[in-house]
Amino acid sequence: MQKFLTHQGIAAPLLRVNIDTDAILPSREMKRVSREGLGGSLFAGWRYLQGVVKAGNLDPEFVLNQPAYADASILLTGQNMGCGSSREFAVWALKDFGIRAIVSPSFGAIFYTNCIRNGVLPIILDEKQIADIATEVVPNPQLNQLSIDLQHSQITTPNQQRYSFRIEASYQQMLLNGLDPIDLTLQLQTDIDEFIRADQVKRSWAHANRPIND
Amino acid sequence: MPKPPGLTLFDKIWNDHTVERGEDGSYLIYIDRIFLHERTGSLALSGLESSGRTTKNPANVFCTMDHIVDTKPGRSDNTTTPGGKEFIQVTRQLANQHGITLFDLEDPMQGISHVVAAEQAIALPGCTMICPDSHTCTLGAIGALATGVGSSECEHALATETLRFFKPKQMRVQFKGKLSPGVTAKDLALHLISTFSATGGSGCAVEFAGPVISELDVEARQTLCNLAVEFSAFTGIIAPDDKIINYLKNKPFAPKGQAWQTATKYWSTLQTDVDAKFDHEIEIDCTEIAPTVTWGTSPEQAVSIEAVVPHPDSTDLASKKNAINRALNYMNLSPGMPITDLPIQAAFIGSCTNSRLSDLRIAANILKGRSIAPGVKAICVPGSTQVKALAEKEGLDQIFRQAGFEWRESGCSMCFYAGGEGFNSGDRVITSTNRNFEGRQGPGTRSHLASPATVAASAVTGYITDFRAIQD
The missing domain is CATH 3.30.499.10 (Aconitase, domain 3)
Known part of the structure; x- marks a missing residue:
C-alpha cells in the first residue's frame, strides 16, 4: 500500500455537497479491468463539455481545468464527499490524477475506506474551517500551498494556521507505514480458524456450504 | 450484580x-x-x-x-x-x-x-x-x-x-401509524431521506421497526433497506419475523x-431487547405520507407528489441553498412548479430497488388496459431471470408489452449509464431506481426517483402523475 507521511501541495476548492462517486468517475469511464489510467476521466461530467472525455474538450470553468489548479493534489469539498456507489474506481481516478488528500466535513463511509486503502488521505474538518482554508488558498493557489503532516494529524496553511484532524490510529499507522491490511489479518489466521470451529457448533446452519474436512 | x-x-x-x-x-x-x-x-x-x-x-x-x-x-x-x-x-x-x-x-x-x-x-x-x-x-x-x-x-x-x-453507532427508525392505500416502501424511504437529509443516518447501523414495517411484505422491506445507503447509513436492518x-x-x-x-x-432470538439503547431514535407517523418523488439531484431532494418544486430559500444553510440552485439548473426547473406539471420523455422500472415480482404486479395493475403516452420510451427490466419467468407465468409481460413498455432480460440496465444504452441528454426520466445524481442515467439526463406505481401512471399520461388520480 502507498505510504502517506507528509505532503505539500495545491488545494483546489470544489465546495459542493454530496459529490457522489458517479460524478467522480462515471460508470461509462470504467472501460478496463484495471486500477490504472483513470485520471483523464476524473469528474468527466464536470471537467469536459457535454461530459465527452477527449483532448481539447475541457470546460475552462471547472476548477481543475483552471491553470492555477492544474497541478492540484488536495481537494477541498462539501459534506458527504464520495457518497453513492462503492466503486473504488473513483479513488483510483483521483489518485491517478494526482490527488493525495481530500478535506471534507464528512465522507461516504465506503469511499472513506477506499481512500485509506489506496494511500489517499481523507481529512475531516468543519465546514467553517474548510471555508477559511479556501479563503486563504484562492488568491494564489500555487503560492499558498497546504502542508499536511499525518504523524501529527495536522494541516498548516501558508499563514501558519494549524488545523488538527482526527483519524483512527490504525488507519494512521497503515498509511504512515504502508501496511497491507490483508497481511495484518493473515497473521491472525489461527484466531480466525478457532472462531470458525466454534461457530460451526454455534451456528451450524450458516456453515452448511463449507466442505466437511475444512 | x-x-x-x-x-x-x-x-x-x-x-x-x-x-x-x-x-x-x-x-x-x-x-x-x-x-x-x-x-x-x-x-x-x-x-x-x-x-x-x-x-x-x-x-x-x-x-x-x-x-x-x-x-x-x-x-x-x-x-x-x-x-x-x-x-x-x-x-x-x-x-x-x-x-x-x-x-x-x-x-x-x-x-x-x-x-x-x-x-x-x-x-x-x-x-x-x-x-x-x-x-x-x-x-x-x-x-x-x-x-x-x-x-x-x-x-x-x-x-x-x-x-x-x-x-x-446505532439508530432506530420507528414507522408508526398506517400507510395510505398504494403508498409504498419507496415513498417511505424517500420521505425519510428528504426529512432527515442524505446524511441523516451517517455512521449508523439503522434498524427499521414499528407497525408499518411489520405490515410490509418481504420484498417491500428490501426496497426500504436498499435505500439505507442513500441515507448514508452503514446498513439498514429489520428483525426477521x-x-x-x-x-x-x-x-x-x-x-x-x-x-x-x-x-x-x-x-427467533434476533430481536432488539426491550431495554436496549440506541444512539439515535426517530419516529415517523406514516399516515400522512403521500406518494413521494425526487425533483433534484440527490435522493434528499424529494417531495410529495402533491407539492411544488421548492425554493432555494426553503433552507438557511448556504451549502444546501447552493445545492438546490445547482439542482434546479441541472433539472431545468423553477421553484413553485407543480411536480405533476412536469412532462417526461422516458419511464424506467427496474434496479435492485424496485424490480421484484410485487413491484411488477403493482405497475401492471395500473398499466392493464391502458397505453403509454405517445413519444414516451418505457422500459421494464425484471430484477432477476426468476422474477422475469414468474412474471411471464402470470402474464405480466403481456400487460407491459400491450401498454407499450419494452420487456427485457434481467440486469441493472439503465439504472446507470455505462456507455452503451442510455437516455438522451435533457430527457426527463421517471424511474424506480435509487440515484438521481447528475448524469447517473446518462450525460444531461434528468432522473426523478419514484415508486413503480408512480412510474407506471406517469408513463400513461406523459407527465409525472399521482397514480391515485388515474385509478378508477
Missing part, C-alpha cells in the same frame, strides 16, 4: 461474528457470505490473483453478471458497454478458477446481485454479508448484517473470510432438514 444492558438486533449479530478486538477499538468480523458481480468483483478477484492469494472458502462466495450485461433479448458477452466484454470474461474465468458459484448469463438464477441473494436465500438472518456494491444493505431486510465495500475490502474478505470495521421465515423456507440455498430447525430457533 447489575443486569447487563439489553442488546439491539445489530449488537447480537455483531457480537456473534466478532473474531477479535483490535487495540484501536476495531473489530475483526467474520463474514458468512460474499457476493460478487462483474463490475467490481472482477477487480477483487484479479487483485487476489496479482498478490498470489486465494479465495479462502469459495463455498460461501457467489457471483452474478448484472452491471454490464445487456438486457435486450439475445444478449451475449459482446455487450454494448465499452470494455464490457472484458469485465464479463475476466469475472467468468476467475470465478470458475476460484471455485465460486457463478450465475452466468444463461443461468436461471442470474439477476441483480441483491435480488438474487434474497430470492435464492443466499442472504440469511443472523449472517454477515458483503458485496462490492453499495446497495448490499438491501439484504438487511432479511435480517442479515449486510454492507457494501470497495473492491480492496472485498479482496480482504475473500482472502481471510473476515473484515475489520469500527462498530457503527414469520414473514421472513416463510419467505426463506425451501429456497435453494436455505438450510434444510435439521439445519433449518436449528436456524429458525437461532433466528
Whole structure:
C-alpha cells in the first residue's frame, strides 16, 4: 500500500455537497479491468463539455481545468464527499490524477475506506474551517500551498494556521507505514480458524456450504 | 450484580461474528457470505490473483453478471458497454478458477446481485454479508448484517473470510401509524431521506421497526433497506419475523432438514431487547405520507407528489441553498412548479430497488388496459431471470408489452449509464431506481426517483402523475 507521511501541495476548492462517486468517475469511464489510467476521466461530467472525455474538450470553468489548479493534489469539498456507489474506481481516478488528500466535513463511509486503502488521505474538518482554508488558498493557489503532516494529524496553511484532524490510529499507522491490511489479518489466521470451529457448533446452519474436512 | 444492558438486533449479530478486538477499538468480523458481480468483483478477484492469494472458502462466495450485461433479448458477452466484454470474461474465468458459484448469463438464477441473494436465500438472518456494491444493505431486510465495500475490502474478505470495521453507532427508525392505500416502501424511504437529509443516518447501523414495517411484505422491506445507503447509513436492518421465515423456507440455498430447525430457533432470538439503547431514535407517523418523488439531484431532494418544486430559500444553510440552485439548473426547473406539471420523455422500472415480482404486479395493475403516452420510451427490466419467468407465468409481460413498455432480460440496465444504452441528454426520466445524481442515467439526463406505481401512471399520461388520480 502507498505510504502517506507528509505532503505539500495545491488545494483546489470544489465546495459542493454530496459529490457522489458517479460524478467522480462515471460508470461509462470504467472501460478496463484495471486500477490504472483513470485520471483523464476524473469528474468527466464536470471537467469536459457535454461530459465527452477527449483532448481539447475541457470546460475552462471547472476548477481543475483552471491553470492555477492544474497541478492540484488536495481537494477541498462539501459534506458527504464520495457518497453513492462503492466503486473504488473513483479513488483510483483521483489518485491517478494526482490527488493525495481530500478535506471534507464528512465522507461516504465506503469511499472513506477506499481512500485509506489506496494511500489517499481523507481529512475531516468543519465546514467553517474548510471555508477559511479556501479563503486563504484562492488568491494564489500555487503560492499558498497546504502542508499536511499525518504523524501529527495536522494541516498548516501558508499563514501558519494549524488545523488538527482526527483519524483512527490504525488507519494512521497503515498509511504512515504502508501496511497491507490483508497481511495484518493473515497473521491472525489461527484466531480466525478457532472462531470458525466454534461457530460451526454455534451456528451450524450458516456453515452448511463449507466442505466437511475444512 | 447489575443486569447487563439489553442488546439491539445489530449488537447480537455483531457480537456473534466478532473474531477479535483490535487495540484501536476495531473489530475483526467474520463474514458468512460474499457476493460478487462483474463490475467490481472482477477487480477483487484479479487483485487476489496479482498478490498470489486465494479465495479462502469459495463455498460461501457467489457471483452474478448484472452491471454490464445487456438486457435486450439475445444478449451475449459482446455487450454494448465499452470494455464490457472484458469485465464479463475476466469475472467468468476467475470465478470458475476460484471455485465460486457463478450465475452466468444463461443461468436461471442470474439477476441483480441483491435480488438474487434474497430470492435464492443466499442472504440469511443472523449472517454477515458483503458485496462490492453499495446497495448490499438491501439484504438487511432479511435480517442479515449486510454492507457494501470497495473492491480492496472485498479482496480482504475473500482472502481471510473476515473484515475489520469500527462498530457503527446505532439508530432506530420507528414507522408508526398506517400507510395510505398504494403508498409504498419507496415513498417511505424517500420521505425519510428528504426529512432527515442524505446524511441523516451517517455512521449508523439503522434498524427499521414499528407497525408499518411489520405490515410490509418481504420484498417491500428490501426496497426500504436498499435505500439505507442513500441515507448514508452503514446498513439498514429489520428483525426477521414469520414473514421472513416463510419467505426463506425451501429456497435453494436455505438450510434444510435439521439445519433449518436449528436456524429458525437461532433466528427467533434476533430481536432488539426491550431495554436496549440506541444512539439515535426517530419516529415517523406514516399516515400522512403521500406518494413521494425526487425533483433534484440527490435522493434528499424529494417531495410529495402533491407539492411544488421548492425554493432555494426553503433552507438557511448556504451549502444546501447552493445545492438546490445547482439542482434546479441541472433539472431545468423553477421553484413553485407543480411536480405533476412536469412532462417526461422516458419511464424506467427496474434496479435492485424496485424490480421484484410485487413491484411488477403493482405497475401492471395500473398499466392493464391502458397505453403509454405517445413519444414516451418505457422500459421494464425484471430484477432477476426468476422474477422475469414468474412474471411471464402470470402474464405480466403481456400487460407491459400491450401498454407499450419494452420487456427485457434481467440486469441493472439503465439504472446507470455505462456507455452503451442510455437516455438522451435533457430527457426527463421517471424511474424506480435509487440515484438521481447528475448524469447517473446518462450525460444531461434528468432522473426523478419514484415508486413503480408512480412510474407506471406517469408513463400513461406523459407527465409525472399521482397514480391515485388515474385509478378508477
